Amino acid sequence: MKKSAIAGLGLLGLLAAAGAYESSTLASDPMSLAEYNAIKVGSSEKDLLRYATTCQQEDKAAPGDGYPVTWTCYGADGSSNAVFFYSRGQLFSKSESGLE
Numbered sequence: 001m002k003k004s005a006i007a008g009l010g011l012l013g014l015l016a017a018a019g020a021y022e023s024s025t026l027a028s029d030p031m032s033l034a035e036y037n038a039i040k041v042g043s044s045e046k047d048l049l050r051y052a053t054t055c056q057q058e059d060k061a062a063p064g065d066g067y068p069v070t071w072t073c074y075g076a077d078g079s080s081n082a083v084f085f086y087s088r089g090q091l092f093s094k095s096e097s098g099l100e
Contacts, residue, residue: 029053031073033099036082043091045071048084055084068092075099 080098
């Protein structure tokens, strides 16, 4: 293989890697303060998951069980977060720390 072909393949590999990185960053949608403020008491868990993909359920109770369900969503810096408390599928309390 010629040097120019090898360099071309190397550049193509770098572009593919950069595209894959960008796609993975876009797939991770951190919670912002504006999104946190838009989620109101009484809203459903589906509403929460429309705003951010960085949310994870902290306990395994199903929404209809009557037990509180806690969701934690993370901000862009990885250390900021928001915690949402649901009972019977509806938000009854929330708090945040460091969201921008």
